[in-house]
Amino acid sequence: MARYQPHDAYYWRARERGLPSRAAFKLDELLARHRLIRSGARVIDLGCAPGGWLAVLAEAVGARGRVIGIDLAPSRVASPNVIALTGDLNDPAIRAEALARLAGQADLITSDLSPKLTGIADRDQARSAELLYVALEFARTALRPGGAMVAKAFMGAAFDEIAAEFRRAFARVELTRPRASRPGSAEIYLVATGFKPDPHPAQA
Numbered sequence: 001m002a003r004y005q006p007h008d009a010y011y012w013r014a015r016e017r018g019l020p021s022r023a024a025f026k027l028d029e030l031l032a033r034h035r036l037i038r039s040g041a042r043v044i045d046l047g048c049a050p051g052g053w054l055a056v057l058a059e060a061v062g063a064r065g066r067v068i069g070i071d072l073a074p075s076r077v078a079s080p081n082v083i084a085l086t087g088d089l090n091d092p093a094i095r096a097e098a099l100a101r102l103a104g105q106a107d108l109i110t111s112d113l114s115p116k117l118t119g120i121a122d123r124d125q126a127r128s129a130e131l132l133y134v135a136l137e138f139a140r141t142a143l144r145p146g147g148a149m150v151a152k153a154f155m156g157a158a159f160d161e162i163a164a165e166f167r168r169a170f171a172r173v174e175l176t177r178p179r180a181s182r183p184g185s186a187e188i189y190l191v192a193t194g195f196k197p198d199p200h201p202a203q204a
């Protein structure tokens with residue numbers, strides 16, 4: 001039988017702030033703490049459904065900004081400055097569409113990508129790491145020099161390797177856990193700033 005899980009303070013705080021979910025509260029906290037966004041910014045949100053982060057980002061970039069989301073599942077979108085695309089981030093066509101809709105280089109890429117969890121820790125961590133590599137590869141094609149990325153990761157065997165890959169691509173990488181993360185959760189967030197484009201990109 002499912003165990004009753006009472007809502008904690010972060011659930012109620014998210015409700016009070018009019019944020020759609022606890023996940024949204026976490027992003028809101030990271031954006032405020034690291035000053036990652038300004039009005040008018042262009043953002044791509046990877047793994048955006050059902051739309052909690054999209055709502056936070058839409059408010060942060062304001063009417064002159066633009067937010068493009070990508071997810072396998074459809075998202076709820078309530079702002080004119082947000083477009084949510086339904087598709088697989090591995091698909092070059094959906095990546096190209098996101099870049100075309102953004103109409104310029106991204107200031108910030110956010111990734112809350114998560115595979116369908118099996119409960120087998122090693123497998124879940126490996127699939128989550130694969131998704132994060134795909135997100136970073138996409139960010140390399142989408143970000144402006146000096147741009148930023150916020151990405152959820154899970155502590156596990158592949159984590160050090162991923163963090164090293166982020167450190168090669170960005171001038172600064174901080175590992176942080178929002179206060180709103182559930183106690184005991186293996187999730188951790190990479191907050192990477194100062195994107196350094198590859199001076200010798202591989203030919204396609």
Ligand SMILES: C[S@@+](CC[C@H](N)C(=O)[O-])C[C@H]1O[C@@H](n2cnc3c(N)ncnc32)[C@H](O)[C@@H]1O
Binds near residue numbers: 047050051088112115
């Ligand atoms: C934790 S949820 C995101 C929640 C979202 N940030 C919010 O606030 O509503 C993770 C999402 O990653 C998406 N996802 C997983 N693999 C994907 C892929 N290959 N391409 C696009 N989206 C993917 C899932 O469909 C899922 O909706």
